[in-house]
Amino acid sequence: MGARDVLERLPRRLLDSPYTAGVSDPMADLSQELLEGARQLYLEFYAHTANEAGLTEWERLTGRTPAQGATLEERRQAVVAQLCAGGTANAALIESMAKALTGYDVKVTEHFSEYTFSLAFYGDERGFIRIDAKLLRDSVELVKPAHLEFVISPITWGDLEEAALTWAGMEEQFPTWGHFELLFYCHPKTT
Incomplete structure (x- = not known):
C-alpha cells in the first residue's frame, strides 16, 4: 500500500484541507523514495541482483577482480561462479x-x-x-x-x-x- 493510498482513508474534511495537502504530498513523495531505496538495498544483498556498490563488495568478499570492461551481468556471473x-x-x-x-x-x-x-x-x-x-x-x-x-x-x-x-x-x-x-x-x- 502506497502513501497516497493511506491518504484516501482520511476523513473528507482533512482531505480537503490545504494544510493536509501541504504536508501529505511531500511526505508521500519522501516515503516513496525511501521505499524504493529499501527495495534497492535488498537487491544488493544477493550477488545475482547486486548493482555497482553491492557487486564491488561481493567481489571483495570472493577475492574476484573484475575483467577490464566487464558488464555488470558478467561481473555478477563471475561472483556467482566463485560462490558456487x-x-x-x-x-x-x-x-x-x-x-x-x-x-x-x-x-x-x-x-x-x-x-x-x-x-x-x-x-x-x-x-x-x-x-x-x-x-x-x-x-x-x-x-x-x-x-x-x-x-x-x-x-x-x-x-x-x-x-x-x-x-x-x-x-x-x-x-x-x-x-x-x-x-x-x-x-x-x-x-
Whole structure:
C-alpha cells in the first residue's frame, strides 16, 4: 500500500484541507523514495541482483577482480561462479553450479575410461540455447579434479533430428555457421 493510498482513508474534511495537502504530498513523495531505496538495498544483498556498490563488495568478499570492461551481468556471473565453487568437487556440485550459471537443468555424465566428464542441458522445451560457455568452463575449472577433462556436450545429429531441423531450416534460423557453432542443445526434461 502506497502513501497516497493511506491518504484516501482520511476523513473528507482533512482531505480537503490545504494544510493536509501541504504536508501529505511531500511526505508521500519522501516515503516513496525511501521505499524504493529499501527495495534497492535488498537487491544488493544477493550477488545475482547486486548493482555497482553491492557487486564491488561481493567481489571483495570472493577475492574476484573484475575483467577490464566487464558488464555488470558478467561481473555478477563471475561472483556467482566463485560462490558456487566451494565444496566437494562431485557431479552434484558441478550440476548445481552449472544450473546457477545457465538457468538450465544440467546432467553430468562421467566417462571414467577417458578421464572426462560432460554436461548436457535440460529445460522445459527442447531447442538450441546460447550460454556463456567460457564462464561455465572457467567456473568448472575452479572445482574439477585436475586429472579430468571437462567437455560441454556439443550438438549431435541426433539433436538435429530431435529438433526436426532440416538444412533449409538451419539456413533460415542461423544466418552463418558461426552463429550455429555458438549454440548448445537443450533437451526436454524427463519427469
